[in-house]
Amino acid sequence: MPDNSADYEDSDERVPEFDGDDHPARVWNLLWLINPGDEDAALQQFDAWREARAGAEEDGAGEAWLWDLKDAIDWRAGFHVDAADVESFVAALDELAARWNLAIDWGGDLDDEDFTADLDVATLMGTAYDRLREHGYSLWAWNTGGGSHAGWIALSRDDEAMLALCSLLGVEVRPGSDAF
Template sequence: MAAHEHEFDPDDNFSFGAPERDDGEEEAHDGDLEAIAWQWLLRINPGDEDAATQQFQAFRETLGDDDAQDAVQAALESATDWRASFRVPEDERATLIDAIDTLAERFRVELDWGVEDPTDEVALAGASTHALLDTAYDQLRVAGYTLWTWDTGDDTVAGVMAPRDDDEGMRVIGHALGLDVRPGAG
């Protein structure tokens, strides 16, 4: 039975363990990947297991039988985009601010971007994407969260937010998913 055919129990964070072989040893399989993805979703949806569960189901449906690293990343991104993650063109600063504000609202955090109208691209022309990410990072840290970003390999910027008391867990899980996560603009 493929791992994605297992019943999903959101209360059992490691319910996707490898099946036992005839000799009693366990074999690694893509169920481990599902367990890692579930832990990622729990961290980027803190206190909202329902949202994590919905995103996990969407992740599983999108991923199907493809367990290649890029397919896993794409499935996670598709399942969480603008719900628990963002990926926007690097030169669209107003969209970046909107995405980060939308995600920060889940934690009841309002960010001060230092501009009168953060939706005005002209007013934001002098602000770099990295400076905006650093601004969000600093304010989220004060509120108890960390803004994580990673290299997308193209001209977009992607990221998530998670409680700052689990920074090491985010690094470990991000690495296991093939994401070189870094705090803020890195």
């Protein structure tokens, strides 16, 4: 059996310290968390975000930076779907989970109208959260402030770091089991 005791250590070393004045560095750290083990993808998304932000006066001003980030990561490390668009949500999460060779068990046949009749994105987020946790990942939702759902996936061991970083970034996040 491999030694995976490091995954279970209760250590403050896992929660990185962030410079409160360096917004791009915080965004980079977020990208690093939502692209575990894939620095190239994180770098590509960071470059796309910086390019989108090139005309902005302040990187951390308002929420525009977050919507630019959403565009940079959409379907690659994050998702953004209409609250009623179950099909797009499932497709996006299946695509994201496939990065780690995972398949989400949605609890039934999504082609069965009887099964999907009462499903909504928030309910499916809870299902995805539970299934991903079984494999060491956490589904996160961020507050879009409207009729849509958005989020990303990170390693469960980074939950505290995710909460700390998002607090510094001013992004309200919750586990997918408690979607907005």
